[in-house]
Amino acid sequence: MRTEIATLGEFGLIDHLTEGIQPKNESTRYGIGDDAAVLSYPADKEVLVTTDLLLEGVHFDLTYVPLKHLGYKAAVVNFSDIYAMNGTPKQITVSLGLSKRFCVEDMEELYAGIRLACEAYNVDIVGGDTCSSYTGLTISITCIGEGEKGKTVYRNGAKETDLICVSGDLGAAYMGLQLLEREKAVLKGTDKDVQPDFAGKEYLLERQLKPEARKDIIERLHKVGVQPTAMMDISDGLSSELMHICSQSKVGCRVYEEHIPIDYQTAVMAEEFNMNLTTCALNGGEDYELLFTVPIADHEKVADMEGVKLIGHITKPELGCALITRDGQEFELKAQGWNPLKNGGNTTEPAE
Amino acid sequence: MRTEIATLGEFGLIDHLTEGIQPKNESTRYGIGDDAAVLSYPADKEVLVTTDLLLEGVHFDLTYVPLKHLGYKAAVVNFSDIYAMNGTPKQITVSLGLSKRFCVEDMEELYAGIRLACEAYNVDIVGGDTCSSYTGLTISITCIGEGEKGKTVYRNGAKETDLICVSGDLGAAYMGLQLLEREKAVLKGTDKDVQPDFAGKEYLLERQLKPEARKDIIERLHKVGVQPTAMMDISDGLSSELMHICSQSKVGCRVYEEHIPIDYQTAVMAEEFNMNLTTCALNGGEDYELLFTVPIADHEKVADMEGVKLIGHITKPELGCALITRDGQEFELKAQGWNPLKNGGNTTEPAE
Known part of the structure; x- marks a missing residue:
């Protein structure tokens, strides 16, 4: 029709x-x-x-x-x-x-x-x-x-010693995109009726194709009376967004690799694609999770909160923005986040 | 550079x-x-x-x-x-x-x-x-x-016997577009340095390339205390917009050809292009003038207003929407206005 x-x-x-x-x-x-x-x-x-x-x-x-x-x-x-x-x-x-x-x-x-x-x-x-x-x-x-009025949360309010929190898990939407791109390449030129097998990878596809906004997290924060000092949603990747918050708040940060929330399916896919899992979680983009900072006094309230993970803390600006790896090394965070003007977007469909 | x-x-x-x-x-x-x-x-x-x-x-x-x-x-x-x-x-x-x-x-x-x-x-x-x-x-x-609050003017408030008013003049932006399209066709394949001669047609080009919003008319109406009963701006042509107001207000209208404001340059251009001037003014589009209705009691206030012309009146719905020509004939108004989905837009640049 x-x-x-x-x-x-x-x-x-x-x-x-x-x-x-x-x-x-x-x-x-x-x-x-x-x-x-x-x-x-x-x-x-x-x-x-x-x-x-x-x-x-x-x-x-x-x-x-x-x-x-x-x-x-x-x-x-x-x-x-x-x-x-x-x-x-x-x-x-x-x-x-x-x-x-x-x-x-x-x-x-x-x-x-x-x-x-x-x-x-x-x-x-x-x-x-x-x-x-x-x-x-x-x-x-x-x-x-x-x-x-007065409760709006900007990117520029993070203070030294604030805790850095993130909702849900990261990198799955990016892995879903990789999966779809791979299937597209595989199916090119083959019988159109071939259905790709996505069994066991449903979560990745859902994160890419049908993301949700974290209304529930905002409600939970209200409920326990936590007012974040800074907040933004993660669309370009955790690294890029963290650097926005730090530069606009004029602070530094320490984020711990071991605390970055990653789903099991994301890890399996990264292995399959031979990609560095932490890089995917830091720079993948399109997560639409919330990244926010709270005063250290709210530690217990957020530590117990369903769907929220503490991943690090805010520091003095002189200390810069760094990732602490599992083996204790410090790496400067870089915003290699998805920049649609630099690489021409996240898909590969030239049309002009 | x-x-x-x-x-x-x-x-x-x-x-x-x-x-x-x-x-x-x-x-x-x-x-x-x-x-x-x-x-x-x-x-x-x-x-x-x-x-x-x-x-x-x-x-x-x-x-x-x-x-x-x-x-x-x-x-x-x-x-x-x-x-x-x-x-x-x-x-x-x-x-x-x-x-x-x-x-x-x-x-x-x-x-x-x-x-x-x-x-x-x-x-x-x-x-x-x-x-x-x-x-x-x-x-x-x-x-x-x-x-x-309470002063917003919608399209659906026009009442029987209301006067129909329009600001500025109509059809000039459309004529400006025709002029630019003609020059583009003429210059195709010729020396790029040839400058088209637009002398005496500046107004048409200005209306097409640098339209203004009628802030001044709104201010004048406020000043004399006139609250229009219905209003919209003319982007798709007078005919089309009048029919929106009439259908949403559930009324009819009579508009007089002789009262439709048209600039001298628009008339000259229509002659040059061998186009019907009234059709251009009724269906040209992109005028960004205001079309509004006022109670008949406000007649004197709008009749004297700079930049505003009375072009007709609102009738019972049964009488439909009609144009009365200079020789007294009645024609049903049709919205042949610029419909970008029907004719593929107002320019001729196929790109897909």
Whole structure:
């Protein structure tokens, strides 16, 4: 079944995709259908705004990413940025650029993923914009969230002796990407019906294809009354993000290799690919876990917290940023994190 | 002079482009440099959000659009959407996707245009995101504005007997586009140093390349105490926008051909191109003028207003939407407005 987008037109397509969307949040006064969305936030809230531009061939490869997953992930990575400010995502706008390759059914899939993410995180879609593109799929999502006034957590508040915490585990999304890229290369030119065997590697694929934002961690921190001094989400790799926090907070850090949380499947895959496991966890990217610092007085509260690991501490700036290996050696941390402008992105699809 | 973007990297480029940006608005608490921007609006304000995605080859053609103008226009069209809600633009975020064709100096030009627009309209740049693209230039801008609570003007408030008003004049931006397209075709294959002669057509080019948002009209309406019942900005053409207002307000309208404001240069160009002038003014698009309705009691206030023309009135829905020609005939209005999904955009650059 393939319905050409031209049969609906721009406005018809938006109407079709956004049909039945009902605002759930009190701060959403008017959603799709006018020159702008209208929001209303009480005076004790701060309004948080983040935006992400995703381009086919650079940020995603549709040969192995299902459109529904792509929609889900595109929304969730924006929610993650709002949680990383200690806020709650409330609204998103979605702009799409589509080439003729895409039909109405494709956009239904993509939107189904976006809507699923919005339901799961209680976020309203308040704006939609669709236009034609000559070059694949472009997705631009802006997310608006709220935070309690005075409770917003920035990257620049880490203090000497603060503890460094990370949620979940690292490197799995990167390993999932390697796995998908390998299968893509293997399957090139072979029978399209061959299904790759991902048994035992489901976690890696899920981390790459359907990441979640750590709403639960923010809630747990609130519950025990811990206010992080600095926080960000890990999208470019632990090393890169740690260096952002340290440079913006004007401090140094010590991180212990043995404490970096890594899943068993990630370790098995690194072995299979003959990659250094710690390097993968430090520089892999797309983890969407939270990296945060807390005062040392909160040690017990975070040490016992489900899904949170203490990986090191903040130091004086003169000491720099270093990794302490299992055998006690000190290495300077380097942000070799995923830099899409340096290496042309994380996929290998030249299209220009 | 050409500096490759890779020499700065993603973060370096953003730092470079946004250097020296200081927030001017009280509602901007924290701009570029964290996971999200932090805004704070008082409780008597509504927060307005609009977004626009611009793709090279679809929305702009760099063979005749200078990057600085493109940046200016990309920002201003978003401001226009906020004014069209009876609001004031306050913040924007800017996401860019760049292919290797672009260098640091190109991005300086683009950003110079965006920053110029932000200075002219007193708007803060609070977020920037840059990534590589395989396919030309992608610009995604989100604008946040504020409106007085209860004073926001939607498209759905027009009432029977309301007067229909439009600011400025129509069709000039479309004629400017035709002119640029013609010169591009003429110059194809000729000496690149040949400079086209645009003497006497400056206004058309300015309307196409450097449109302004009608902040002044909003201020004039406030000053005389006129609150429009419905309003939107004209981006897809008067016909299309009138039909949006009428269908969302569940009313009809009568518009008089003789009252549609058209500049002398637009008329001359239409003659030269052998185009129907009224059709150009009705369906041209990209005017970024304001279309609004006011109660008939405000007749005198708007009739005398500089830069505003009365072009018709709102009717019962049963009467439909019609244009009354100079010779008194009635034609049903049709939205043949610029639909980028139907005709593949307003330029002719196939790139896929």
